[in-house]
Amino acid sequence: MRSTKPAIARRLMALATVVVLGGCAAAPQVISDAGDIAELAADERRLWLMSDEIDNTLRKSGAVYTDQQASDYLQSLVAALLPEFAQHIRVRVLKNVEANAFAMANGSVYINTGMLLRLRNEAELAAIVSHEAAHVTHKHVVGNVRTAKRFNMVANIVGLGASFIAATSMASLSQAHEVEADVVGMSRMASAGYAPQAAAAPFQRLADELQARGISQAGLFRSHPQLQTRAASLAALAADLPNGRLHTERFERSLARVRLAALEQAVQGGHGDLLVFLLADEELREGFGSAGFYYLGEGYRLRDYDGDRERALRAYMSAVQQDSGDYRAHGRLGLLYMKAGDNARAINHFETYQANSTDAADADAAFVRGYLERLRRDSAP
Amino acid sequence: MSAIVQCMQPRIIGLLAVMLLVPGCASYVPTTGAPVVDAQGGYRYVPPAGWYRTAFRDPRGAQYTRDGQTLQTIYTMFETHDSAFALTNKRTSADMLPQEIAEHFVAELKATLANDTLTVTQRQPVLVAGRQGVRLAAQFRSDDGLRYGLVYYLTVTENGLLSVTYRAPALHYFDRHLPAFERSVQTLEWL
Numbered sequence A: 001m002r003s004t005k006p007a008i009a010r011r012l013m014a015l016a017t018v019v020v021l022g023g024c025a026a027a028p029q030v031i032s033d034a035g036d037i038a039e040l041a042a043d044e045r046r047l048w049l050m051s052d053e054i055d056n057t058l059r060k061s062g063a064v065y066t067d068q069q070a071s072d073y074l075q076s077l078v079a080a081l082l083p084e085f086a087q088h089i090r091v092r093v094l095k096n097v098e099a100n101a102f103a104m105a106n107g108s109v110y111i112n113t114g115m116l117l118r119l120r121n122e123a124e125l126a127a128i129v130s131h132e133a134a135h136v137t138h139k140h141v142v143g144n145v146r147t148a149k150r151f152n153m154v155a156n157i158v159g160l161g162a163s164f165i166a167a168t169s170m171a172s173l174s175q176a177h178e179v180e181a182d183v184v185g186m187s188r189m190a191s192a193g194y195a196p197q198a199a200a201a202p203f204q205r206l207a208d209e210l211q212a213r214g215i216s217q218a219g220l221f222r223s224h225p226q227l228q229t230r231a232a233s234l235a236a237l238a239a240d241l242p243n244g245r246l247h248t249e250r251f252e253r254s255l256a257r258v259r260l261a262a263l264e265q266a267v268q269g270g271h272g273d274l275l276v277f278l279l280a281d282e283e284l285r286e287g288f289g290s291a292g293f294y295y296l297g298e299g300y301r302l303r304d305y306d307g308d309r310e311r312a313l314r315a316y317m318s319a320v321q322q323d324s325g326d327y328r329a330h331g332r333l334g335l336l337y338m339k340a341g342d343n344a345r346a347i348n349h350f351e352t353y354q355a356n357s358t359d360a361a362d363a364d365a366a367f368v369r370g371y372l373e374r375l376r377r378d379s380a381p
Numbered sequence B: 001m002s003a004i005v006q007c008m009q010p011r012i013i014g015l016l017a018v019m020l021l022v023p024g025c026a027s028y029v030p031t032t033g034a035p036v037v038d039a040q041g042g043y044r045y046v047p048p049a050g051w052y053r054t055a056f057r058d059p060r061g062a063q064y065t066r067d068g069q070t071l072q073t074i075y076t077m078f079e080t081h082d083s084a085f086a087l088t089n090k091r092t093s094a095d096m097l098p099q100e101i102a103e104h105f106v107a108e109l110k111a112t113l114a115n116d117t118l119t120v121t122q123r124q125p126v127l128v129a130g131r132q133g134v135r136l137a138a139q140f141r142s143d144d145g146l147r148y149g150l151v152y153y154l155t156v157t158e159n160g161l162l163s164v165t166y167r168a169p170a171l172h173y174f175d176r177h178l179p180a181f182e183r184s185v186q187t188l189e190w191l
Helices: A004-011 A034-039 A042-061 A068-081 A113-118 A122-137 A140-150 A154-159 A161-168 A175-191 A201-212 A227-238 A248-254 A256-268 A272-279 A282-286 A290-303 A308-322 A327-340 A343-356 A365-379 B002-024 B098-112 B173-185
Strands: A090-094 A101-103 A108-112 B036-038 B043-045 B061-065 B073-080 B119-128 B131-141 B147-156 B160-169
Touching: A042 A108, A042 A140, A068 A090, A068 A122, A068 A248, A068 A256, A090 A113, A101 A122, A108 A113, A108 A122, A113 A201, A113 A256, A122 A140, A122 A175, A122 A201, A122 A248, A140 A175, A175 A227, A201 A227, A201 A272, A248 A256, A256 A272, A256 A290, A256 B098, A272 A282, A272 A290, A282 A290, A290 A308, A290 A327, A308 A327, A327 A343, A327 A365, A343 A365, A365 B119, B036 B073, B098 B119, B098 B131, B098 B147, B119 B147, B147 B173, B160 B173
Parallel strands: A090 A108
Antiparallel strands: A101 A108, B036 B043, B061 B073, B073 B160, B119 B131, B131 B147, B147 B160
């Protein structure tokens, strides 16, 4: 719960009504590159340098997910969407299960692993990337800071890195900027051959997620439209545009490791309800093969509502039916059967776990050894 | 000679930190090798001799350091079942398996950190004062990139969760004082 509320607040705020959109057809400004930084206005130069510092801080902290295949894929997406800015805009992935993305003045765009996990195809990703890139190309960040300055808020923004990130994230950009980014982003999507109709889907699903997880939007959107409103405005915007491609298979293949890492982060963060919500959806789960069922089982086990142990058991069973060598699912089945007092089944699954465990560093191995010793001792005549 | 000076520098800085802190802060109490009894948690523990017990506002636990809290710290903490994992809205129970304790503990830990850089490097079943428990080793990076090492010993009783924690910067300090921590864990006894 803690992680989702700020994510929603950041992500969903633009009021993209057709009336407002009509006034947002300004031609994109070309951003400066690092070589031109001396020519920038003083405040923009400061922002640029601060953004570079934040890039370094995030990199040094280990918060940036590094995966060459994903990195190449994301940059190729930038090249397809914004060919003239391909050298200026760098998309990186942050290890965070929140559904969030943000852009900074220097052309850095960050997308959380949690956002990539929730998307279904390349067209949806293109919508996020092109939206964030529009904040860069249209200098929304510096515009926002100048606005803030007028309200004597700049001290709060430049004082701390975290506040700065917050200020440059979607939550802090004005609604007009959000609307403009939607319009420009959707235009980029269409030009690159993607289906603009896909842009609305993530917002509708996020609205469904909040409802399913019992998170009220009321407290999150004091000054922003509801998720459904955002989805509707994006759908209206896309209605007159030609359809295009989704590229689901390429998206799933290129980001498979990142999205699995996001599922593991959700487990380690104890976000059982998130895993259940996401992976109960067959369309999303199927993209992960047997791991989809394994993580669904993890979700039920961690959520631990009435009946969740049985649901977890069924999910793990589905995982081993799809892949009999899924040792992690066998390990969990052993655990559940052991807790239920079914020692024979527990021993069977723990032994299958041991026979198939290929990861020498598997953290559960030592526990399973101990369980087996005890179960065999208890089962001995 | 220069190597010796370099080796000494962090130690000297640490000692200076203590010298500055201790005289002005009466709540730094030297440890003598005598056991510290936690009646609420129902255990006794002998912190490493020559360290200091520091001011620790949480009545559920105690904190010890040798050269200053930023350089190396040991915490002992006993939390009741309904309060152990407050941020993740989970509770411990007396029949919880060590593997499950570790899992929920890591989730709670991740919820307390501002960044998501916590990496668990080892989870191992152990006995903690004769009870089934778990030893967790982990690392995380602070916002300025400084890497810290962590070791936790965890176990549950009828009443709650006992955790004994060691934390130190990975560079220089972690390995240096880990043996003293490990020896101190062996002194844990239930009342």
